[in-house]
Amino acid sequence: MHQLTFGDIKAATDRIAGRIRPVTLAPVDSGAIRSAGRDPLDDRAERPCEVWLALEFMQHTGSFKARGAQNFIQAHRDAGTLPEVGVTIASGGNAGLACAWAAQQQGVQATVFIPATAPAVKVAKLRGYGAEVRLVGTEYADALAACEEFAAATGALASHAYDHPLIAAGAGTLLEEIRHRIPDLDTVVVAVGGGGLFAGVATAAQHHGIRTVAVEPEHCRALNAALEAGRLVDVTVDSIAADSLGARRTSAMALNAAQQTGGYSVLVPDDEITRARQALWDHRRIAVEHGAATALAALTSTDRHRADRDLPNRPDTTSRSYRPGSGEKVCVVLCGANTDAANLMDES
Structure with a gap:
C-alpha cells in the first residue's frame, strides 16, 4: 500500500x-x-x-473528482504511460465524469463502467464528455469487476474512483x-x-x-x-x-x-x-x-x-x-x- x-x-x-x-x-x-455545550465552570465570554x-x-x-482525475491523467501523460487505447474507470458517476473530462482534454478515449442505478443526469453528462458508457449491475462493486476485466483485455489504463x-x-x-x-x-x-x-x-x-x-x-x-x-x-x-x-x-x-x-x-x-x-x-x-x-x-x-x-x-x-x-x-x-x-x- x-x-x-x-x-x-x-x-x-x-x-x-x-x-x-x-x-x-x-x-x-x-x-x-449551534456550538457545543459549554462547561458551566468556564466563565470566559x-x-x-x-x-x-x-x-x-x-x-x-x-464535483471535487476533477482534481484527482486531472492529476492522474496528467501524471501519466508526463511519464509517457498514457496508452493510445485510453483510460477506463468504474464509478458511481462523479469519478467517471471527471475521468471522461480529463481524458477528453488529453484527446484520449474514456470507457466508464457505472451501476445501472446511477442517476440519468450523470449518464447523459458522461456521454456529453465523449465517454463510452457501460451500465453494469446495481452497485459500484459490480461496475468495478467489469472495469477490471475490460482493462485486462484491452490494455486500457485503469483509473480508480478513489483508491489510488x-x-x-x-x-x-x-x-x-x-x-x-x-x-x-x-x-x-x-x-x-x-x-x-x-x-x-x-x-x-x-x-x-x-x-x-x-x-x-x-x-x-x-x-x-x-x-x-x-x-x-x-x-x-x-x-x-x-x-x-x-x-x-x-x-x-x-x-x-x-x-x-x-x-x-x-x-x-x-x-x-x-x-x-x-x-x-x-x-x-x-x-x-x-x-x-x-x-x-x-x-x-x-x-x-x-x-x-x-x-x-x-x-x-x-x-x-x-x-x-x-x-x-x-x-x-x-x-x-x-x-x-x-x-x-x-x-x-
Missing part, C-alpha cells in the same frame, strides 16, 4: 495548477450552526463559531486552497464514500494541524466500520446518498489516514441528509447531491450529539453530529452537485 504523504499533495498541487477551478468559499450566517461552505460542486464536471494515490493526492489539493483562504482554520468536514477525498484532505490537514471530520450515512459506513474493526471490511450499502457515497469497502489509504490523524467519525441518517440538502436550497438556492449534503448534516443533525469527540474511535464513541466549539473555524466541503433537482421544491 502506498502511504499518502503531504509531498504527494504538494506535487499534485503543482501538477494541476491552472487546470482546475479554484474553490469558492461562502460563510454561513452567524448563529445558524463565549465566541460564536465560524462556519464556511466550500462550494466545490462548482468545480469542472460538478494520484487520485487521493489530487483531492487533497482542495484543503491546500481552503487553508490559504482561511489560514487559521481549525476543522474541515468532509463526506466519505470510498475515501479518496478524506484520505487526501486528512493528510494535508494533519500537516497543518487541522482537524478532519469524516461524515458517512448510517447505512453506508465503510470507513466507520473499518475503524471499528481495525481493518478493511465490507459493508451493506443502503442510503439515499449511495450513488456517490456507496462504496462497499473504504480504501487502505483512507483507513490509514483516519488512524494516523485521529479524525472524528460521524454517522448521519438519511432523513438528516435530506433535510440538510433541502435547507441549502431553501436558504441559499444551492442544489447539491445527497452526498454533498451529508457533510453539512453532521453540523445540522438534531438531538443526536454525544459529547465524546475527544475519545478514540471505538464502536461506542461514534458521533451522530459534530458541534463546533466556542470560536472554532470550520469549513464544510460541499463536494458535488450532479443531481436531479426536481425534488427540491420552493414552498415559500
